Amino acid sequence: MSGVIVTGPPKADPKDVDALAGFGVATVGEAMGRTGLLGPGIRPIQQGVRVAGTAVTVLGRPGDNLMIHAAVEQCGEGDFLVVTTTSPCTDGLFGELFAMALHRRGVRGLVIDAGVRDTQELRETGFPVWSRAVCAQGTVKATGGSVNVPVVIDGQVIHAGDVILADDDGVAVVPRRRARATAEAAAAREAKEAATRAAFLDGQLGLDRYGLRETLARLGVTYRSYEDYAAEEVGS
Structure with a gap:
């Protein structure tokens, strides 16, 4: 070589x-x-x-x-x-x-x-x-x-x-x-992350800061109470 x-x-x-x-x-x-x-x-x-x-x-x-x-x-x-x-x-x-x-x-x-x-x-x-x-x-x-x-x-x-x-x-x-x-x-990007870090420390959720609730809904992900979910499982 x-x-x-x-x-x-x-x-x-x-x-x-x-x-x-x-x-x-x-x-x-x-x-x-x-x-x-x-x-x-x-x-x-x-x-x-x-x-x-x-x-x-x-x-x-x-x-x-x-x-x-x-x-x-x-x-x-x-x-x-x-x-x-x-x-x-x-x-x-x-x-x-x-x-x-x-x-x-x-x-x-x-x-x-x-x-x-x-x-x-x-x-x-x-x-x-x-x-x-x-x-x-x-x-x-x-x-x-x-x-x-x-x-x-x-x-x-x-x-x-x-x-x-x-x-x-x-x-x-x-x-x-x-x-x-x-x-x-x-x-x-670091400045943006610093703002997000402060928001998380203040109690904000990533679901809300990033608009991810809309993403979950668009993907068909739903919320169920434990009782409703358990009842659906028994019924199936």
């Missing part, structure tokens, strides 16, 4: 990245029309961390982490390493030593559609990771691949320089050119 290492790709504006970091993955996914989510299989190895950065992408071979080594050189302040393989892999491609190297370069985290190991050490050093698997199985460094090319995880295309946002709920990708508009849409 030959490959290419693309240097100096355009990146989302750091101000837009930082703005997106203020919102949860769920909020951003809704703000983008329920798109951009990498799916439930990519999970955090830690809890209570939310971080955003610009994607440096890696496409390698299963069981081989050579291209992660190549990608470290392309990473810088504010980046988020995104790794996938040409076919499914759960081997531990990434561990503590990689995290130390990336932390030194100002990288904010890792998303990997494969396995990681040294998870206790990763948590202790505070380097956040979202992975497909946790596995002690090691790897080789023998096969070419690519860095900063488009990659696909759970049907979502990720380009170098796109925004990666990750928290306890999972991971979302925001296309570079949509970062500012998405941050604005997320802010509007």
